[in-house]
Amino acid sequence: MSPLPNVHRVWRRRLIALRSLLVLSLALALLTLRRFSPELLPPANVLAGLAVLLVPSLVAVCSLNARPSLQRTLLGVELTLDLLAVLILVQQLGGAANPLSFYLLVPLLLTALTQPPRAAWGLLVLTLAGYLLVGLWHSAPDPHSTLHALSRELSHTHGIGMGVVFVALAGVLTLLGQVIQSLTRDQQRQQERLMELAGRRERLYQVAATLAHQAHELNTPLSSLVMLADNARQEPGLPEATREDLAQIEALARRVAGRLRQTDAELPPRCDYGTLCERLRLHLRHLQPTLSLTVEGDPARTLEPAPDWFRVLANLGYNAIDAGAEQLVVRLEEDGRRLVLQVSDDGPRHQGPTEREGLGVGLALVEATLESLDATLRLDFHHQWSQARIEWSPPT
Template identity: 30%
Template sequence: MPHRPAQRIGPFALTRTLAWLRLCAIAGQSVAVLVCAWWMQLDIPLLPLLLGIGLLAVFSVFAAWRLRLPWPMSEWETIGHIAADTLVLGYLLYFTGGASNPFITLLLVPIALSAAALSVRAILAVAALAGVAYLILLAWHVPLPMPMHGEDGAHGGFSLHVVGMGVNFVISALLLGFFINRLAHALRVQQLEVQRVRERALRDEGILAIATQAAGAAHELNTPLSTMRTLLPELRREHAGDVTLAEDLALLEGQVDRCRTILREMVAFGKAQLSQEPERLSVDQFIHGCLERFQLLRPEAELGLELDQPTALTVLRTPPGLRHALLNLLNNAADASASCDSNAVMLQVTREAGWLQLCVSDRGPGFDDAADAALLGYSQKQTGLGLGLALAEATAERLNGELTAGNTDQGAKVCLRLPLAVIAEP
């Protein structure tokens, strides 16, 4: 995805708009021809006109089929669709008065739509196509028979032309207003998507920089940890008589082993990320594995779990980052509860409408307001790195999911929602 803002909507959006416009044209042209031939009793070549409308209907079916194909739509292919529409419109106008037909201004509609979606070169090509069609119809056409009114029929012909101009104005206004509004809406949506992708790319670059620093730190920490792991047992043996010091040294030895375990897990997690091979686990196995890891990190936490049997049996293709995202949410919840002298953390796992939902609740102060709840990358904690929610949100977006946050009666609640179509076994 390019990082510069898009300047054009694109050929595909225009071609799709032309497909809908073509259906309106087929209906309007059919009604106009039948009204002129049967109600107004004009002597127009009915069979050639219906043949032209039929050809446009056949091309409309082809265009709809083409839009369903996965191939990218080029500008010149879109110009080809516009050329087909212009050719059929020119064919119909040839048998109905040519340039004197008030509906000749419909040749401007493709130019207006192209100006909102294509490059300058393509717009010039469409304008040249419409100009050539107009010049040909100015020189060669079948005169439109006018109804007789009065002695020479001139007044009747002028009245019919004025009525046609009025109908043409209404049609042009409706078409241009409706379809250009659709193209403008598509442009706004595209600009918002580009902005969101740019923001996510900037955030991911920051996370990648931190991850690079963490990898270097993990590599450098391995040597001093190994040294401490070697010296601590010797110190314990030398000071075996000092019970208090021996207990402190035993605690330090346990913390060193814990640091080494964390570093090994970081290396294993990095290898898993590079291989992109997901683990195949049931929801029950995945959740209990995360909770065991969390209890080792936070033994003081009072963790509650709500997991129904059908959800527990769902088999997941667990991506490497999902476990760490859940652990980050649990750690944040434990910190929030601890700030209010509580150790309670609740995890609710549910499955609904094709989504797996992991909701973590705490007994903390909650978010200050709805704006803070929406800023998931922002941390209110005074300690820590402030990356837990940002990493969890990045994992959710990578898996086409979402991370939502809000307040409850007892604290805060953060939910990680993931589509089962992405993370579950078929």
């Protein structure tokens, strides 16, 4: 699993863009104010304050490639420098009465979103202390300047109201950032647990698929052994001892094959088509969890003997999975007085009839079972799909 991206490094890159935009906006604002108030000439300390805003960006640029474990600490230091730089600029531009002071809420909120509680509440205290300091001690603008009208020609009550609103916003944003960060951590832990559960489920599916595949590989030769032993016993002229040995081999093979085909034993002799296909879906899911099974036809149609039909469909499903199929379509329809069961798959791994027909003895077992059911099997192969068409006359 690939490591998570360094979120704090991403935040530091965004802060670089945010500070650059702020400096550009302030410079344009000063130029605009000069058009309305020609006597307003930014003093050297104001220009120095704008330059100070870029200092944290220089720190970020020089340390973006630091270790991921240091990125959070560096981001905290950077936000603190950002706060101090804005305080210096606000102190030069009229103090807390200047609307620019509300930019102090930006590093405060980012700290609450990215730093632990101690750092977030510590920066809140530093922000409120700095806001109070620049409110009491600051450089007064020129009395006849536009900046003076912006920051000084306000009532005392208005200044107190701005302070109350600032303190309230600072506290709410800090609390909100911590809550969002806590919810994000909880969501991340839930996602990690879900990923872990998904990994465990995938491993269980792999184990189940391996066991099911091994059971299929054992069941196929065992079924062949039962069929060969039964045919050999029909041969005339066999010694009685040999016939008894063949009977014992057949009985042992049937017993082991019966243990491997527990699903067959659970099916009643008569079963409707919908239930049979649903049992097939659950059975094949252990072997190929991603296989999509589509069932078409009358689900209430009764099929008997159900274990034999299930064995036919299961072997066709096994061969489809061996061919790398992702989709399996089972369709039941009536053609006059005969029933047609059509099984199609999109297995791309074996594109020729020789390759598909040679997949073990599964198809031979299907043909043997269908022969006992008085049904016929026709196989059609294409480079994009394969199809088995079974026809039989249902008992009246």
